[in-house]
Amino acid sequence: MKPIPTIEEYLNLANWCYQAKRVELGYYGDFFWIKNSSFTVEDLDFPKQPYCILLILYDAVGFAPVSLGKEAGWRAVGDYAVSEQKSGRSEINYGVDFELMIIERTVTDAEILDALGSNCTFIDDEQEDDSRFWQIMNKLQPYCYLSSSDKSFCTVKSKSLRDSLNTPEIFAREEQTHRDYARAERAKAWNDLGPECGTEICVEPDCSRLRIKLAGRCFLHQML
Numbered sequence: 001m002k003p004i005p006t007i008e009e010y011l012n013l014a015n016w017c018y019q020a021k022r023v024e025l026g027y028y029g030d031f032f033w034i035k036n037s038s039f040t041v042e043d044l045d046f047p048k049q050p051y052c053i054l055l056i057l058y059d060a061v062g063f064a065p066v067s068l069g070k071e072a073g074w075r076a077v078g079d080y081a082v083s084e085q086k087s088g089r090s091e092i093n094y095g096v097d098f099e100l101m102i103i104e105r106t107v108t109d110a111e112i113l114d115a116l117g118s119n120c121t122f123i124d125d126e127q128e129d130d131s132r133f134w135q136i137m138n139k140l141q142p143y144c145y146l147s148s149s150d151k152s153f154c155t156v157k158s159k160s161l162r163d164s165l166n167t168p169e170i171f172a173r174e175e176q177t178h179r180d181y182a183r184a185e186r187a188k189a190w191n192d193l194g195p196e197c198g199t200e201i202c203v204e205p206d207c208s209r210l211r212i213k214l215a216g217r218c219f220l221h222q223m224l
């Protein structure tokens with residue numbers, strides 16, 4: 001039988017390894033895309049010239065793009081919202097799933113409605129295979145299209161900008177986040193189920209450790 005780790009090894013993740021997500025990269029015409037990377041908006045370089053944000057989807061109760069369009073600095077166009085012209089970095093923190101374009105020019109309502117129709121969303125995790133999606137990209141020519149959901153998807157017109165969202169630092173940050181989470185989960189489990197106070201020993205063969213309070217096994221035989 002495989003030896004079980006010590007409690008210390010378990011709590012310190014000695015037997016833990018990170019299963020990385022499979023990042024996908026590709027291109028379509030002039031656009032380079034990346035899918036499933038762990039980048040955030042903070043990793044994205046913003047345009048050097050003035051731009052507006054076209055918010056297509058914002059999946060928060062009572063705060064759809066169209067309602068954002070009533071706020072100062074935004075206008076509603078169909079089901080979407082368009083920001084006034086901005087420059088430099090923008091705070092883009094839409095919390096849950098969102099979908100937007102950064103466009104380096106002034107876009108008219110007619111252009112937006114012609115490209116998108118008055119009510120559409122893309123988030124289906126398959127933008128790269130969706131010919132209508134690429135038609136819209138070709139019409140609006142955004143600096144960046146970004147969808148943040150279970151599988152983040154970004155397409156830009158610069159290969160180096162795309163590649164800046166797929167770096168060892170971003171991967172390491174993701175791994176560290178998972179590592180911190182796993183460590184906290186294991187510490188909580190030990191806190192909840194430990195200690196091994198017996199008085200009988202674990203029921204597993206060849207295990208001489210004491211049982212935890214609520215089971216017939218020692219902590220690690222109960223967990224693993």
Ligand SMILES: [Zn+2]
Nearest residue numbers: 202207218221
């Ligand atoms: Zn045991």
